[in-house]
Amino acid sequence: MALLTIRNLCVHYGAIQALHGVDLEVQEGQIVALLGSNGAGKTTTLRAISGLLKPSAGDIVFDGQSMVGLPPELIVKRGIAHVPEGRGIFSNLTVEENLRLGAYIRTDTAAVAADREWVFELFPRLQERLGQNAGTLSGGEQRMLSMARALLSRPRLLLLDEPSLGLAPQLVQAIFATIRRISQDPARRTTILLVEQNAHMALATAAYGYILATGQIKTHAPAGELANSDEVRKAYLGVV
Amino acid sequence: MNDLFQTFVAGLRLGCIYGLVALGYTMVYGVLRFINFAHGDIVMVGAWLCFIVARAMHWTGFTAHPPLYAAAFVLLISMTACALLGWLTERLAYRPLRRAPRLNVLIAAIGVSLFIENAGQLRFLFGTEPQAMPSLLPRAQTALITLLGVRITVLDVVIGLLAVGLMIALDILVFRTRLGLAMRAVAFDDAAAALTGVPVNRVVGMTFIIGSALAAAGGFIFATEYHNLQQPAEMSWILLGLKAFVAAVVGGIGNIRGAMVGGLLLALLEQFGGRYVSNDLRDVYVFAILILVLLVKPGGIMGAQVTEKV
Numbered sequence: 001m002a003l004l005t006i007r008n009l010c011v012h013y014g015a016i017q018a019l020h021g022v023d024l025e026v027q028e029g030q031i032v033a034l035l036g037s038n039g040a041g042k043t044t045t046l047r048a049i050s051g052l053l054k055p056s057a058g059d060i061v062f063d064g065q066s067m068v069g070l071p072p073e074l075i076v077k078r079g080i081a082h083v084p085e086g087r088g089i090f091s092n093l094t095v096e097e098n099l100r101l102g103a104y105i106r107t108d109t110a111a112v113a114a115d116r117e118w119v120f121e122l123f124p125r126l127q128e129r130l131g132q133n134a135g136t137l138s139g140g141e142q143r144m145l146s147m148a149r150a151l152l153s154r155p156r157l158l159l160l161d162e163p164s165l166g167l168a169p170q171l172v173q174a175i176f177a178t179i180r181r182i183s184q185d186p187a188r189r190t191t192i193l194l195v196e197q198n199a200h201m202a203l204a205t206a207a208y209g210y211i212l213a214t215g216q217i218k219t220h221a222p223a224g225e226l227a228n229s230d231e232v233r234k235a236y237l238g239v240v
Numbered sequence: 241m242n243d244l245f246q247t248f249v250a251g252l253r254l255g256c257i258y259g260l261v262a263l264g265y266t267m268v269y270g271v272l273r274f275i276n277f278a279h280g281d282i283v284m285v286g287a288w289l290c291f292i293v294a295r296a297m298h299w300t301g302f303t304a305h306p307p308l309y310a311a312a313f314v315l316l317i318s319m320t321a322c323a324l325l326g327w328l329t330e331r332l333a334y335r336p337l338r339r340a341p342r343l344n345v346l347i348a349a350i351g352v353s354l355f356i357e358n359a360g361q362l363r364f365l366f367g368t369e370p371q372a373m374p375s376l377l378p379r380a381q382t383a384l385i386t387l388l389g390v391r392i393t394v395l396d397v398v399i400g401l402l403a404v405g406l407m408i409a410l411d412i413l414v415f416r417t418r419l420g421l422a423m424r425a426v427a428f429d430d431a432a433a434a435l436t437g438v439p440v441n442r443v444v445g446m447t448f449i450i451g452s453a454l455a456a457a458g459g460f461i462f463a464t465e466y467h468n469l470q471q472p473a474e475m476s477w478i479l480l481g482l483k484a485f486v487a488a489v490v491g492g493i494g495n496i497r498g499a500m501v502g503g504l505l506l507a508l509l510e511q512f513g514g515r516y517v518s519n520d521l522r523d524v525y526v527f528a529i530l531i532l533v534l535l536v537k538p539g540g541i542m543g544a545q546v547t548e549k550v
Contacts, residue, residue, distance in 0.1 A: 052431055072434035082435050090428045093421070101425055104418070105437035153437060 001064070003028040003191050004049070004157055009058035011041075011048050018044045020215040021058065026157065031183050031192040033202040033223060036212035042195040043085055045212070046159045049193075050082035051075040062157065077105050081155035085162045088146040091135030095126055098134050098145055102152030112152065118185070119148045122178055140171045144178075151182065151190070158182065158192045164201065172198065176205050203227040242389035247515045249390055251508035253465055256403035259503030260458035261484030262491065263410060264326075264451030266499040269488070270427040271447050272338075274345045278329055278352035280481015282322050282452045284472055285356060286459025287373075288366045289318040291469055294374050311376040311398070315460045319453040325356075326452025327445055335441065360472030368471045373463040399461050406457055407500050410450070414496050423447060427494065458484070479523060483510075486530045492543025501542060 004026040011019040019041050026032045034042050047053045049060055051072035060067045067075055072082075090098055099119070103112045120127040123144040129137060134145060143163060150158060163179065164172040182190050196202035203209055203223040210220040211232060219232060226232050261283050268276040293314045297306075333352050337345045360366045377398060383391035414420040422443045425433040434440050462480070463469060470476050483506060491502025506526055513525040533540060 050435060052434070071439075072431075073437045073439045076435065076437035084432065084435065088432055088435075090425050090432065092428045093424060097421055097424075100421060101433075101436045101438070104422065149436065 002026060003063060004193065005059075005061045006045075006049070007059045007061070009045065009048060009060065010056045011044050011053055012056045017056075018215055019048070019055075022212070022215070022217055024210055024217065024220075026191055026193050027208070028156075028191055029183075029189055030208060031179065031194060031206040033199075033206035033209040034193060034195045034212060035197075035199045035202060035209060035226075038197075039214075040212040041215040042212055043161055044215075046082060046084075046161050046193070046195055049075075050080060050159060052082075073105070076153055076155075079154075079156035080159065081150035081153045081157070082159040083146050083150045083161060083163065085165065089134045089137075089142050089149070091133065091142075093134055094130070095132055095134050095137070095145060096130040098149050099126070099130075099152055102149035105153060111154070115152055115154060118188075119151050122151075122181060123148050140167055143167065143175065147178070147182075154188070156189075156191060158190050159195075160192060161195045162197060163194070164196065164198050172201065176201050179205055200227070243515070245388040246390045247511050248508070249392065249396070250515075251511035252400065252504070253396065253461075253507075254511060255504035255507035256399060257458045257461050257465075257480070257503075258484050258487045258507050259500045260403055260406060260454045260461070261481070262487040262499035262503045263407070263496065264455045265485050265488040266491070266493055266495060267423075267447050267451045270494040270496075271423060271430075271444055272334070272345070274334075274342050275349065275485065276329075276334075276451075277346070277349040277481075278356060279451065279455060280478060280484065281353050281356040281360075281472075282326055282455040283459045283462070283480060283484070284477040285325060285360065286318045286322045286456030287463040287469055288360065288459075288472065289321050289456070290314050290376075290460050290463045291371055291373050292366070293317050294376055295371075298374050306376055308377070311464070314376060315402075315457065318460055319456040322456035322459070323449040323453040326448040326455070330445055330448040335444075357473040357477075366472050370471055370474075371469045373467045373469060376464055395464060399465065402457065403461065406454060410454065411496060413450070419443070419446060483523075483526050486526055490529060490533045490540055492540025495540065495542050498540055498542030502540070505541075 002025040006022055006024040009019050009022040010017065022041070022045060024034070034045060036042050044053065048055050049067070051067065051070055055068055062078060062080060065078070067078065090101065099116065106112050125141055126145060126148055129141070134142065137145060147160070147163065160179065163175050167175065179192060179194065183192050194202055194206060203226055206223040208220070209223045209226040211218045211226070261279070264279045264282070265276065268274070268279065297310060329352050333348050334345055337348055361368050377395055382394050384394050384397055385392050414423060422433065422438045425436065425438055426440055426443045430440050484503065487502035487506045488499045489502070490506060491498030491500070506529065509525050509529060510522050514522040
């Protein structure tokens, strides 16, 4: 059974319907890419999963249990961490305090300490900047911090919203390499749902891909197939 | 010199009250971005509850020679009841409007304020007559020391310790504890805080509870220092609330330490202006400094620069 199953998900913003019955599955241990152009509903889908938006219809089942109607803080406790678009950090707090918030829900201090070590292996820069105000970090470092913070909740499912947006090409490579490392860590087996505009990199990293357009899933297939389909590339990914 | 110091001590007394009350304004503004205009009324309720409990104890003969814990008991009852009242106002009046435009919440706050002022005048609550607060501390007015010709009484010392103690406790709570971390996270971005697992509603509730308990402590100090309690809807209560609000703005709204400094500064200004310029203009100084701060340093003297979130 899939770790995350979304059935007929509909979301309205007032009178405007943003999602028209999205169906999506994420298998445990996989990286799944959710692609589409601006305004297709990618971020809306993630916000519905993490409880920031209430769906008007449909179901979101995580690990066999429906998440619909739960507040975000309980969904985090169930094991879904959402790294929102943009920097998503608390720039009024220090790096250390941001990381402590990541582990806010946890009481297993020994495991948290081990996870901190792991997170500092992934993002060594953060360890050098622990006492610094998070607002003084560079854009790339802030992105790392928001990912690190999410990982410290020890999620089973990590939702990443545009992790590469606005980063320099070198950093984009590094971020995707880190995403692979997170996914492959044998002790944690983090499943990842990745929303991206950089379809090329996303499909090279993911095992499976969904393409969203105007609030509906247009097609889905193993990532390799999507990457090689001329029709998909032209119609939805803006790749010539 | 004597006179100068006398005025300074009077400023400190008043500053304790303004500071404690300003904290509640600034904390609520910090987490919810609106001015809780009912906060000043919590101070009034706090002071009146002190009177009610103290009078009840007087009737039972308890306060003929009040032991120290009588004052502590009065303070505790008042702080607890006001914490509950503050929590209730948030739960019943503000939380249903959490997603509503901010103006609606502001109007609701004015409604809550009017409700408390008018309900307080009910005969079985505080009534419409002014009352005199009985003395709570043994030998409260005994001069402990006479410094530069100014009598520092037992009461002054107790109240100063109380105010400073509460402010330090709050500072530790906000900057050193898990709850404080959650409060600062909610203050910055409540949706992002929820995504890290912070229970936003509970944190907002705690903010009201703490802010209202501090307001009750301010009311306790007011009642024990100045003795005369005007009836609940009287102008002096409204002015007290407004001045504490000005103190929060002057210190930098949303800034905890700023509220403490602002309260002290405003009280000193009011006392010195009242003593050396004109006593009739006491309220004018306070609001003049508000205009000045808003013109020159709108973020307040300890406020951070306001940056738009992109």
